[in-house]
Ligand SMILES: Nc1ncnc2c1ncn2[C@@H]1O[C@H](COP(=O)(O)OP(=O)(O)OP(=O)(O)O)[C@@H](O)[C@H]1O
């Protein structure tokens with residue numbers, strides 16, 4: 184079976200602004216490689232998470248797949264079509280949602296319905312089918328009240344729902360969702376993510392979902408590609424990712440009116456199961472200490488009671504997840520080992 | 521609606537696809553006209569603008585001596601002469617500057633990128649925008665002419681024949697300039713601005729091609745420049761038809777139509793080619809978005 188997406192050495196460089204020069208120039212030296220020879224295969228029906236910090240190159244990579252950007256090197260097949268040779272076919276096979284645009288990519292002076300009709304025609308959906316789908320999606324996304332109003336009067340959530348309807352209008356087999364839940368409140372974001380899962384499970388849509396939030400990707404995706412500085416650092420699954428995250432969990436303790444910090448560190452280090460104690464930032468009168476232990480859930484109550492026995496005024500004690508950056512550092516060092 | 525009902529709809533196999541350039545062009549055109557009509561106040565101001573400017577020129581313009589007009593073969597009424605010039609320049613703006621303007625807005629707002637993520641062929645974008653410009657300027661032209669005739673009692677020779685001749689000339693006037701508009705739009709894609717250049721071109725053409733005075737009053741060097749501009753010829757023929765009832769078989773009118781036709785044949789393909797190149801350039805630089 185052919186892959187939904189297959190990239191081969193896909194590379195993108197952008198001119199960098201050079202000091203002293205007003206305009207960025209395209210000389211070899213001044214180019215910054217934003218996507219660096221990425222080769223990845225996404226099988227049909229897979230839900231892939233593309234996880235990476237700001238500036239990792241996620242948007243650049245996805246835009247090349249939608250043919251909004253031309254690669255400098257390499258190419259890709261989308262549903263079997265070459266992004267360089269048959270860009271129109273590629274676009275017809277993809278639904279692209281770029282959350283960062285915050286609904287700007289809709290025509291604000293047109294109604295939601297007119298937007299949907301326009302894009303349905305441009306995506307070559309036959310008129311009757313387009314009509315049925317538009318009505319169904321208006322009802323499903325609960326847009327009845329506003330759909331005939333100009334988009335500029337919509338709330339962010341309404342714009343995102345309208346964009347989502349537009350993304351699906353031509354029933355594409357592949358969805359590229361670039362931080363699609365940006366700007367949505369927590370409850371709506373949860374609903375929306377659930378909907379993506381349904382699209383993937385029930386309709387077999389292949390989904391590429393970008394995010395810089397680990398928990399989001401962990402929850403949704405069966406496969407996670409971690410990207411930074413233009414390369415894919417790790418190609419993993421949610422279980423390995425959460426194991427990695429667990430490995431790096433710490434216990435964070437806040438103590439009020441601390442006087443002798445050295446004594447505290449010594450005291451903590453002597454408790455069973457404690458591997459490392461780091462004195463973190465101090466915001467008087469609170470002192471923050473982070474403690475690396477073998478098993479967080481076992482150590483937490485022990486630490487709490489021991490600190491209480493010794494008379495420390497603990498204001499909070501909790502398990503802290505590593506940040507994305509910390510997980511990355513771990514991953515890169517692992518790769519080298 | 522329940523989820524399974526929605527899903528059922530997406531499970532249905534589509535037998536046919538909606539093909540064709542006409543659908544793409546008309547949907548771009550349709551959207552653009554709707555957007556335009558949503559700016560109600562602006563539209564009114566625009567319309568008043570052309571009517572007021574005709575009135576202003578009427579009061580100041582009566583000073584151009586009618587002998588000079590007559591010598592150039594434009595009859596004796598300066599008002600009618602200026603009316604045609606002022607009303608026609610709307611075509612100049614819509615052809616040369618409008619697509620570039622619309623494109624800049626679409627680039628800033630991010631809608632151009634959204635269009636680029638669909639099957640829309642880029643030349644259909646250009647044609648749809650041009651057609652919407654054509655319809656709008658036809659509307660401004662007609663309202664300016666009608667207010668000139670009924671409010672200021674300009675005297676034009678309106679017969680079925682002169683009207684048909686005028687329409688043919690206007691269509692060629694548009695075709696001769698639309699390629700320049702495509703090139704200007706390509707300039708916007710590359711430079712991300714370009715309106716000043718377009719504006720200078722339009723203003724210069726407006727000044728040189730005799731919107732307000734016959735070419736013959738220009739110094740010879742400028743007259744030579746004017747004679748290279750297609751608008752000069754289109755305007756001349758339009759005036760001959762509407763002021764002195766010259767027929768379409770008139771040698772000067774035939775000459776002017778051919779001249780505009782040559783411009784159209786040369787510039788439209790060049791414009792489309794250039795815009796395509798500029799579009800690829802923007803896709804390489806990553807500047808089709810709203811950053
Ligand atoms: N058109 C462009 N011209 C120059 N540099 C660009 C352009 N687009 C992106 N970049 C640069 O490329 C790098 C990667 O950007 P990209 O938007 O792909 O990152 P991202 O992973 O999507 O980040 P985020 O999580 O913030 O959306 C950034 O350093 C960015 O500044």
Ligand SMILES: [Mg+2]
Nearest residue numbers: 241242283361
């Ligand atoms: Mg991004």
